[in-house]
Amino acid sequence: MPMLYLNVRHTLPMIGIRTQRNTLDASxxxxxxxxxxxxARSNRGATQPRLSIDTYPSRHSYGYTxxxxxxRENLQRGLSGVQKGTSKHTQMAWALAEDGPKSGRQVxxxxxxxxxxxxxxxxxVLVAQAIPDPEIHFDTGEAVGEPTVGRTTPHWDTEGQARIHFNRGSIETYLQQRGDIRRWVSEGKYDIRA
Structure with a gap:
């Protein structure tokens, strides 16, 4: 009778661990x-120099009016000329009226x-007089305007507290592989492949 062999195979139980670390987000x-x-702006400018020459007084002295x-100058002369002309024509009319019919008179x-x-x-009458000089006026250029001062006003927007977010860590254990013992009987030899 062949000999009976007891074959035993076993696996050990395995425990798995899952871990999650604590994290702190403090951004x-x-x-x-x-x-x-x-x-800043200068706002400055300069006026142009100006030269003005008035030659009318000198031109007026030799007839340019x-x-x-x-x-204005000929108003009085015109009025007196009208009065003289009116008087002359009146005298001539009276002379023609009174002496015109007389023989030998040619009024x-x-x-x-x-x-x-x-x-x-x-x-x-000739009058020699000096001709007045032209009137010359010169206005110098001037710097005008008020400068605008430049300025910079800073604005800082800050938060008074940091943003903190804490994630609690965890540890979890689980059975990764169960323990097992298998037994069987073989004849004549050990069954090492089973």
Whole structure:
């Protein structure tokens, strides 16, 4: 009778461990920076120099007259000329009325002769006077304007506390493999492959 062999195979139980570490997230909010800026400006400029030359007084002295001065200067002369003309025509009318019909009188020719004699007897006067210099005015250029001062106003936006987030760690054990004992009987030899 063949010999009986007891075969035993066993596996040990295995315990698995899952771990999760503690984590601490303590992030800091970075400060935010903004600023208000006003650029500096010179706002400066210069006025142009100005040269003005008034030559009218010198031109007026030798006869160049504008309309205003011409009207003012000749107003009186015109009025007196009108009065003289009116008087002359009135005298001529009376002379023609009274002496015109008389024989041998030529009233028109007598008046014309009298006018010519009065023109010829007028005394001519030459006046030598200095011609005034032109009036010259010069205004220098000036720096004008007020500068604007530049400025920068900073603004920092910060949070008073850090953001902290804590994750609690954990440990978990579990049965990864169960323990087992198997037994069987073989004849004639050990069954090492089973």
């Amino acid at each position: 800091i909010s970075q400060p935010r920076y903004t600023q208000e800026t006003q650029q 504008n309309h205003t001065d011409f009207a 028109g020719i007598e008046f014309a002769k009298r006018d010519m004699e009065s023109i010829a007897k007028k005394q001519r």
